[in-house]
Amino acid sequence: MRIVIYARGRLLKTYSGNIEWKHIAAIVDKSAGEAETFKNVPVLRPNLLDKLQYDYIAIFSNQYFEEIRSELVGMFFVPPYKIVSWKAITDCPDSNYESVCFIRNYFEHNNINHALDTDNSCVFRFFFTKASFCESIKRLDKIGELTYSIEKNLYDCVYADLKNIDCTSYDVVTLWNFPEDLEVIKNILKISKICLILVEYREYMLERAYPSIQELELFGEVQFFQCDFGVVWEIKRKHEIIIPSTHIYVVTHKEYNVLNDSLYKPIAVGQQYENNQFLSEHNGENISYLNDKINECTALYWIWKNTNDVYVGLNHYRRYFCNNSVNTNGNFLKSSTIAELLKDYDIILSDLHILPHHTVSEQVRLSVQDDVIYQKGYDLIQDGIAAFQPNYLDAFETVMNGHKEFICNLFVTKREILNLYCEWLFSFLIYAAEKMDISQCNNNSKRVIGFFAERMWTVWLLRQDLRIKELPFLLGM
Numbered sequence: 424m425r426i427v428i429y430a431r432g433r434l435l436k437t438y439s440g441n442i443e444w445k446h447i448a449a450i451v452d453k454s455a456g457e458a459e460t461f462k463n464v465p466v467l468r469p470n471l472l473d474k475l476q477y478d479y480i481a482i483f484s485n486q487y488f489e490e491i492r493s494e495l496v497g498m499f500f501v502p503p504y505k506i507v508s509w510k511a512i513t514d515c516p517d518s519n520y521e522s523v524c525f526i527r528n529y530f531e532h533n534n535i536n537h538a539l540d541t542d543n544s545c546v547f548r549f550f551f552t553k554a555s556f557c558e559s560i561k562r563l564d565k566i567g568e569l570t571y572s573i574e575k576n577l578y579d580c581v582y583a584d585l586k587n588i589d590c591t592s593y594d595v596v597t598l599w600n601f602p603e604d605l606e607v608i609k610n611i612l613k614i615s616k617i618c619l620i621l622v623e624y625r626e627y628m629l630e631r632a633y634p635s636i637q638e639l640e641l642f643g644e645v646q647f648f649q650c651d652f653g654v655v656w657e658i659k660r661k662h663e664i665i666i667p668s669t670h671i672y673v674v675t676h677k678e679y680n681v682l683n684d685s686l687y688k689p690i691a692v693g694q695q696y697e698n699n700q701f702l703s704e705h706n707g708e709n710i711s712y713l714n715d716k717i718n719e720c721t722a723l724y725w726i727w728k729n730t731n732d733v734y735v736g737l738n739h740y741r742r743y744f745c746n747n748s749v750n751t752n753g754n755f756l757k758s759s760t761i762a763e764l765l766k767d768y769d770i771i772l773s774d775l776h777i778l779p780h781h782t783v784s785e786q787v788r789l790s791v792q793d794d795v796i797y798q799k800g801y802d803l804i805q806d807g808i809a810a811f812q813p814n815y816l817d818a819f820e821t822v823m824n825g826h827k828e829f830i831c832n833l834f835v836t837k838r839e840i841l842n843l844y845c846e847w848l849f850s851f852l853i854y855a856a857e858k859m860d861i862s863q864c865n866n867n868s869k870r871v872i873g874f875f876a877e878r879m880w881t882v883w884l885l886r887q888d889l890r891i892k893e894l895p896f897l898l899g900m
Contacts, residue, residue, distance in 0.1 A: 537593050736833075744773070782824050
């Protein structure tokens with residue numbers, strides 16, 4: 424087995440004595456010097472990854488695991504299944520606690536009330552009662568046997584094996600390894616809405632062929648997560664739901680491993696990037712000539728004028744909505760979830776961003792990094808609103824002087840709402856962008872109108888009576 428180590432910080436120095444270095448092909452780090460080595464292993468920059476032969480990349484970072492994983496998949500096109508945590512190749516404390524914490528967070532974020540745990544020890548190893556483990560849980564059953572009487576505070580019912588279960592109303596059944604027989608999953612989904620399978624990286628890296636997502640989709644709707652402790656498969660029982668025509672358009676201005684499937688449709692923007700496999704804002708009715716000034720808003724204009732989806736959304740090449748409150752790579756928003764959410768809500772937006780130390784206008788000024796250019800942009804947006812949407816001047820000033828905003832122009836909503844918003848937005852945004860002289864601007868300050876445009880969802884929504892669902896977003900693939 425050939426392994427590449429990514430990042431050579433404190434963790435690598437701490438655990439370097441616990442690594443079988445004969446398996447290490449290279450260390451990759453952004454600060455690698457010329458002809459540098461560590462433990463007689465070459466230290467290389469990430470741009471040389473495509474020159475290496477390896478089975479896995481082990482990320483030596485806890486704090487930046489998600490971010491590094493996103494870069495590896497997105498910028499360097501590393502297959503997700505080849506990425507593992509440093510814990511997989513070192514003699515470190517086991518990952519049971521991290522996996523139990525994942526289960527607890529999953530239960531809480533998904534309001535799980537009734538669960539079955541098929542492991543005989545993991546949860547009890549760290550918790551004595553249901554309340555201390557997870558407040559949302561009303562009933563927790565398990566497979567196995569009680570070792571101590573105190574476990575009755577944690578488990579309500581104990582079964583010898585899955586065959587003896589007489590309950591058919593579980594929200595989740597957890598498996599702590601992948602079953603040899605896929606019929607187990609099929610049978611679990613007869614008694615539970617969700618089958619959740621957790622596999623630690625050490626087990627995951629053994630020579631075993633796991634079923635593909637396509638194979639698992641025969642049983643239900645599948646999500647594949649990668650966490651710092653291991654990998655997770657979430658398989659939801661299939662249920663009949665009518666899903667209207669739905670697309671999320673992924674805006675990209677450079678080569679990147681973007682999501683591209685039946686739901687996510689990449690659209691290339693700007694003058695410097697073309698991709699024949701993606702949609703292009705240069706086709707159809709467009710304002711692509713303004714992309715340098717208003718960023719992803721030129722894609723928003725294209726979506727408005729050239730598509731007719733019932734439900735429509737916008738994501739960035741590195742930012743995607745989570746399917747729920749579990750902010751874990753792979754947990755991307757699905758069309759079935761959109762259909763369910765937009766029954767009760769009018770629009771899905773990113774979690775409200777709170778600025779405790781700055782106002783929104785101060786945050787824009789810091790982003791522009793040029794006070795003169797910032798003020799020109801502010802005045803042009805304000806003048807445009809005053810000329811074309813005067814009823815929103817007070818809303819604009821309220822947002823700019825406030826401390827909360829919906830950021831990044833991320834949304835999924837109904838077509839009629841998109842139409843109303845775009846009619847309002849572009850009535851003054853095109854005016855302001857065309858008036859803005861960027862000849863003296865650098866690459867950052869020339870986007871000043873775009874920085875203000877990013878806050879316009881918040882301005883518009885102040886005067887709308889809409890039901891908003893907030894979701895976190897993932898940074899990357």
